[in-house]
Amino acid sequence: MSRRSPTGESRVPFADLAEVRSQFPCLQQQIHGKQLIYLDSAATSQKPSQVIEAVDSYYREYCSNVHRGVHTLSERATSRYEGVRPKVAVLINAPDPHSVIFTRSTTEGINLVARTIGRSRVGEGDEVLISAMEHHANIVPWQMLCEEQGAILRVIPCDENGDLILNDLGSLITDRTKVVSVGYVSNAVGTRHDVKKIISAARTRGAITLIDAAQAISHIPVDVEDLGCDFLAFSGHKMYGPTGIGVLWGRKELLDQMSPWQGGGDMIRTVSFERTTYADTPWKFEAGTPNIAGVIGLGAAVDFLNDVGFETIQEHESQLVAEAMARLDQVEGLSIIGRPSHRISVISFILDGIHPHDAGTIIDQHSVAIRAGHHCAMPLMKHFGVPATIRASFAVYNTHDEIEALTSAIESVKAVFR
Amino acid sequence: MSRRSPTGESRVPFADLAEVRSQFPCLQQQIHGKQLIYLDSAATSQKPSQVIEAVDSYYREYCSNVHRGVHTLSERATSRYEGVRPKVAVLINAPDPHSVIFTRSTTEGINLVARTIGRSRVGEGDEVLISAMEHHANIVPWQMLCEEQGAILRVIPCDENGDLILNDLGSLITDRTKVVSVGYVSNAVGTRHDVKKIISAARTRGAITLIDAAQAISHIPVDVEDLGCDFLAFSGHKMYGPTGIGVLWGRKELLDQMSPWQGGGDMIRTVSFERTTYADTPWKFEAGTPNIAGVIGLGAAVDFLNDVGFETIQEHESQLVAEAMARLDQVEGLSIIGRPSHRISVISFILDGIHPHDAGTIIDQHSVAIRAGHHCAMPLMKHFGVPATIRASFAVYNTHDEIEALTSAIESVKAVFR
Amino acid sequence: MNDIRELYQDMILDHSRSPRNYGPLDRENHSAQGHNPLCGDDVSIHIYRNSAGVIEEITFEGSGCAISTASASILTGVLKGRLEEDVRLIFSSFRKMVADDGEVPSGEGLGKLAVFSGVRQYPARIKCATLCWHTLIQALDGKMEEVSTE
């Protein structure tokens, strides 16, 4: 296991997987009389005690509003809140903690970019490029923008394996392309995309680039300097953190130039009815009382990731995925949807003649939590010619035994429909 | 004490104030070696155990994403999440739970209205009316809208007591007035405004009306049917609930007509690259994974309000305010800022020759948490000719002894500056 | 653990595999489309209602899970030849039977439809069983909007 955080501090090592698991209270329960097997971490991950306790202790010990108080509780809350920015900056290797903006979620981060710099850069006839494999969060905001501005939404196609087809980027990214926004890892079929290649093609044409890292951030080291992107968005709840909190990172120079989005308290410098001036980055993008408990919990989630270490996470998860693929491939009547060249943590499949929704209900009866649906990726479902899939997704707390439980639950599904 | 919730259920009575206080863990602490005295509830209220535990138990017991899952945890989370809408609807006497939209905060709710129906209704030369006593959250979004649309921001003036001057509404609200957005209770000086009068004047001219109820919701019964407004916004964190969660209520017919604001998962019906259709109200306004823990905690906060009862709250708080006013009025060199005809929970004052910021630091040394600043109401500070004030604000857990502590802390401030 | 066969009874499996009354209806004078955005289920209901208010013919089309397909298939069989007002009463009993709040009704008077009584144990699946019903009511009411079961 990795014993070093990105800051180089050495950490108390985890004894083993059992100890990691023991830190997740929600995993210690029975569903329908059997031990819960949680294979839905791509929807939201479970939270370790240190995250739950960080939230709890804000409310119990120093509950106060931030930024505007001279009293002790407010100072404590403010310093813990602001202390999370540098932690997040280190996590994604961002040079400036002030380039870290707290949002509600990945979704809000993408909307923020679309509605600020997106609106100012994308004009009539211009183009926004996404991919065929995006989550709705990275489709709808751009569709809305394009409709409003009279711009054109273009799409990087994908092949039958669920890999993006990148050899034609030159014709997809032109001088009319103002924004290129793509996911790092597909939540529907697990593909890890070659986003560096896309980013560099976009940069040569001067397009701004956004990476939706919602499905990457808890699985692989994410490095904005190395990627070379302009923006990166992710959600706390998918990285062992609280709900209602996300991060938008942006290049400081761009953020400084951008107009604010929402107006209100904390994002202003001075207000008069005649003229209002705005605060500096990042505060000008954080209007109103933020999700203080959420930010503090997010800081604890970053600590958790560092404590376990990405080496451990990657090694463990890739073993799980490899074994799950091997086992599922042996199940008769089961077809894996998508066979990408690099897969992260997610496996989608269907069962012959059985609707995923029915399978989901029966699998749940075996205390295995999977997801059945379109995974907010309807265009991709259409591409694969399925209305929905069954999706199993893995996190650092999953075990090899749980894969067994999944396959035997799948056998019971088949038994019902035999 | 009131023993009835708005639903008519009878509740277990609280023995007394001491019992109410005992439910707030954060109040049970010492600051600088003395019992904390928290008089900053207008910034954010403390949270009772039932709220903290509701958040906690979501993370520990049924942590899962909502809406999209067939598995047991997801069903539990979804039903608790959706179960908060009817609770909120009852709290504000809204006829339809589906008219309750979950936002991050009051600020986000106002921005949502400005950016959706605001943008579609307010055109060049049209007018938006606010008041001279608004929080920045109810100024800046409208300024931004007016600037974008070439519209004019008009302002209901206030007098030297901090009461709005409402006898000239006829000339302020004309056929050009498309939106009237005012606060219910001033966070800076405590005025409870006659919003019904403003709303009815606005309605006769066909303007849409928004009430910023951030400072009203935890102090007085708020009744949207009786008020007759079109929208009402408030924040969970000021009503004993979690941070990062707020409510925007809107008339269902209006919400149904409005376009969505943010795009993403959960707010769509179908997505294709050619055409996307949106979900029904309220989901079309809740893009992405929401603050699930926050919503669940908000539900517990509504229960807390009902358990204590608004009768008790109003009686206790108005006694506190009356006593505090009497005591503060006796302090030499202290001037109360604003003497409104109806005051709710907030008292602002200044000390002769002493900057509020200095006073705040010294008062904090006496373990009394008050706020010193412009309270996000810079135009109002200008109106009163002060850069800032000292603000004490009260909640149901405050005691009469705490008023004593405040006045003696003020005396020490004066001693330092003698 | 509930017995999953109470949900997936043989009749349901049978109708889901071989849906009855499936296809367009030439004579239709009422129709509507329904959609469940959570699972992607789609259903169209086609009706010929005569001037006496009797549903002379009824068919459906669409794709969905076993519960939703069987529900549409069995519904069309049960309602053919019934008066519109009876249809509304039957829906109201059906809804009570599958909804998970309130008392458990016996399912009496629902005939074949009682086979869906297991659904109430599975709150996430109630919408699968009721989508076709909501669509049907929409068709009878003649509103042209799409139904959605959020």
Next chain:
Amino acid sequence: MNDIRELYQDMILDHSRSPRNYGPLDRENHSAQGHNPLCGDDVSIHIYRNSAGVIEEITFEGSGCAISTASASILTGVLKGRLEEDVRLIFSSFRKMVADDGEVPSGEGLGKLAVFSGVRQYPARIKCATLCWHTLIQALDGKMEEVSTE
């Protein structure tokens, strides 16, 4: 409880009541404005720096709390006649003294400015003491933007 008089020392109270070097400067060749949005403090620094890099004259204007007013008043007194490079060194020592991280420096070499050593106990007030310094540096650097201490 800290002793509040360590923060509000007599010299600070005195300068806050009777600020020195207050007002505009006719000869100014460098100036800047600073603002602290959290408490509304405003300060302008006016400087006449000669060609040898000596700060021959320095005044301030503005309004703020006792700490920020005294800080500007004492700063102007201490820096008058100093070389620009010394000023930057002094600021760096001053900042170390008032910031609440790292070791507690002695305040040596800071002369009168050592009176602000109590500020480090009050994190929310550090910006009050440093606003005029940031503004000063801005003035010397000749950037025309407004300084803000968020």
